[in-house]
Amino acid sequence: MSRFEGKTALVTGASSGMGAATAALLAEGGARVFCAQRGSSDHEDITADFADPTAPQAVMEQVKSLAGRLDILINNAGVMREGTVEESPEADWHLQIQVNLTAPFLLMRHAMTLLKVSGGAIVNVGSIEGLGNNPRHPAYGASKAGLHGLTRAVAVDHGPEGVRCNAVAPGWIDTPLNEDFIESMPDPNAFRAEIGGIHPIRRTGAPEEVAQLICWLASDDASFVTGQVWTIDGGRMAQLSLP
Template sequence: MTGRATGRIVVVTGGARGIGRAIVDRFAAEGATVVIGDLTDPGELFLQSDVAAGLAVAGHREWVPLDVTDEISILAFSESVAAAHGGVDVLVNNAGIMDTRALADETVAGWDLTMAVNLRGPFLMAKHLVSLMEGRADPAIVNIGSIEGLGANTFHSSYAASKAGVHGLTRALAVELGPAGIRCNAVAPGWIDTELNRGYVDKHPNREQAVADLASLHPVGRIGDPTDVAATVSWLA
């Protein structure tokens, strides 16, 4: 695995934790320079966990502050990456949130925030970073969608709608950017063992039963791990 992405510049939004963190680690282990776009500085967190795991990272990881809901922040991020690295080989639109409410309890503010992070964010990132990808060797965009973009769960109206939008955006970008040599794909994970999802399960009155029920939905008989998604993203990139 080491060396597969040597020399490549990879941008990962929401890379401080969960699936994003696993994607960052994967590309770094493959030798890439990974730019983490996140509201949170993951530096100390990464350092502590790397030391604890005895992880030897082949590539380089750096953090640039980013709010994917704010176009001005995205423009500043793009300018920073361009100045530091000259271009981008891979854009991974991973940042996302999940708003869990019954339809009657959903608010316009909650709906709009979910759309701003999960759907408008990938749109704006692609819009403002595609110029940094043109002319690169085999550039790629990978969007993190969800199985809920293909189906749905109760109390997830805004989340399911946003992820369906991500899948539609991905198809549109693939058609539009393909002639310029920029590939665009999406990954639609099932239930993944992340802090976000564990918080959801922890609220269940029978946590063990909830975990068992979720595992039974997957053909492999287990809940997915962030590294499963990271491996798929790496392959698509």
């Protein structure tokens, strides 16, 4: 039997990149997959804009109405705006905290009743910027560090009720957003080689590689794993810069 047979999953931000790859892998494993985002996916879509604080509850109400259960919650939707603390308008700060941190908090809150029944698993998509920071990303880094802390708190509070909660912290992954950024450079090929060179394995990551880790954490194969933040970055955070 497939490892997700009979299970219901919700993936946020699944129209492309890591979310799309995760949704596809869950479906291949036999899960019924709901995807919540502004765009569309290849699965059962629930239209949602997580900048709206009412969206998480509305999404969970639809999942409950349509499926009556939830076994797996993947909080993947995110947003990033650049600017130092001096440059960033408060609206950019509030947007990133809302989408990257508050929305997962609310989704977990509204999903918890169903997850306690199923003995479910949560995987939050954090970032290596929750461990260190790139320049001009104060709100993004703060939101991801907060999501890592929230992951541990949920694991501690709800482990006795049979719910596991973990996070992944991806590094540079070849998502459409990152590819668009590379193509905006004066010499995209040179920039791509430079980015690959900061990783010990000398390349950037694929969305499918992150999806494999997410799905392992969501599966019964990881039944004794909770409260952890799993770095998946090709060794980038382990490599010191040259003296």
